[in-house]
Amino acid sequence: MKRITAVFLLICIVLLSSCSKGTVSDSAVALNVSGAEISDTLYALFLSDILQNPTNYSLSKDSEKKDILSAATGLCTEYVAVNSLFESRKLQLSSEYKYQITNNVSTKWDFYKNYYSSVGIDKPTVTKYETYVAKKEMLLSHFFGKGGSMAIPDETLKAYFNENYVTFRSINGYLTKILNDGSVTRLPAEEITAIENKFKVMCDDLRTGSTIEDICTKNSTNSFVASTQVDTVTINRFNNSYPAEFFTAVQKMGINSPKVIETADYIFLVLRQGDTDGSVFETYRTACLKAVCSDAFSALLDNTMESYTAKPDSSVINNVYTAVSDKF
Numbered sequence: 001m002k003r004i005t006a007v008f009l010l011i012c013i014v015l016l017s018s019c020s021k022g023t024v025s026d027s028a029v030a031l032n033v034s035g036a037e038i039s040d041t042l043y044a045l046f047l048s049d050i051l052q053n054p055t056n057y058s059l060s061k062d063s064e065k066k067d068i069l070s071a072a073t074g075l076c077t078e079y080v081a082v083n084s085l086f087e088s089r090k091l092q093l094s095s096e097y098k099y100q101i102t103n104n105v106s107t108k109w110d111f112y113k114n115y116y117s118s119v120g121i122d123k124p125t126v127t128k129y130e131t132y133v134a135k136k137e138m139l140l141s142h143f144f145g146k147g148g149s150m151a152i153p154d155e156t157l158k159a160y161f162n163e164n165y166v167t168f169r170s171i172n173g174y175l176t177k178i179l180n181d182g183s184v185t186r187l188p189a190e191e192i193t194a195i196e197n198k199f200k201v202m203c204d205d206l207r208t209g210s211t212i213e214d215i216c217t218k219n220s221t222n223s224f225v226a227s228t229q230v231d232t233v234t235i236n237r238f239n240n241s242y243p244a245e246f247f248t249a250v251q252k253m254g255i256n257s258p259k260v261i262e263t264a265d266y267i268f269l270v271l272r273q274g275d276t277d278g279s280v281f282e283t284y285r286t287a288c289l290k291a292v293c294s295d296a297f298s299a300l301l302d303n304t305m306e307s308y309t310a311k312p313d314s315s316v317i318n319n320v321y322t323a324v325s326d327k328f
Helices: 006-016 040-052 065-088 095-119 123-144 154-164 189-207 212-219 244-251 279-283 285-305 314-325
Strands: 029-033 036-039 165-174 176-178 184-186 232-236 259-262 266-273 310-312
Touching (some): 029 314, 040 065, 065 314, 095 123, 123 285, 154 165, 165 212, 244 259
Antiparallel strands (some): 165 232, 176 184, 259 266
């Protein structure tokens, strides 16, 4: 929903840059975790994730090198723990997860290929990383999902889902315009009033029997309407594709009772949807499980990692850090 920002474009440019001051060798061992060897390419991939999203690891773009390397070592140790737990539980990747791995690798390789190549990360390394992600998710379900030794009741998950997810259909409109210099400004008051009146008419039409699809088709050519078709959308309260106040407003709506929601920059005709057959909940079951069990699962992994010893090769790690950090 939000227009692409200059910051996002800058990040993409940096990550896709093919300029390089060094690459990892793709054969050296960066870290030995209790006998398990972490290649420099895999270490580089974990390090890339940290430098791209430092706040996810309680870091910032100005964090010291030692703290960044410590976080990378932690991720590599978790990688070993996840693989060890997965094997000890005699789990096997399901066909769905195998598809997810293939799809994620293809998507990431297409998008980050220039960056990966510039620092020496190859496709098999990306596959190892995505396999680790899938195994971690399967372990979460193994322990905390249905039949698990620490299974979370469905009632708890559904309560979380109902509190943090909404499903709706909407026709979206802008209350702003883009100027010639690229800046965004709010429309004049009289234009906004006209748009508000138009959305009220659309809402009345929806209440009196018109379908939201017909209303969208009828009004999609208006310059202030952003929607050309109506999709069913599910978001959680942490979604940043819609204005922050949008989630709360939709959550307060009745099912199938249309309403016009207005924020500073946008206006929406919204029809909230129910989940009568539970299919939406099932789609987001794992996401809810992750949220509810995050601390408990982290504690389980931490307990496993306590017995592990990580021995870094400083020269290899410094080389990886130089190659990767030059891109950020």
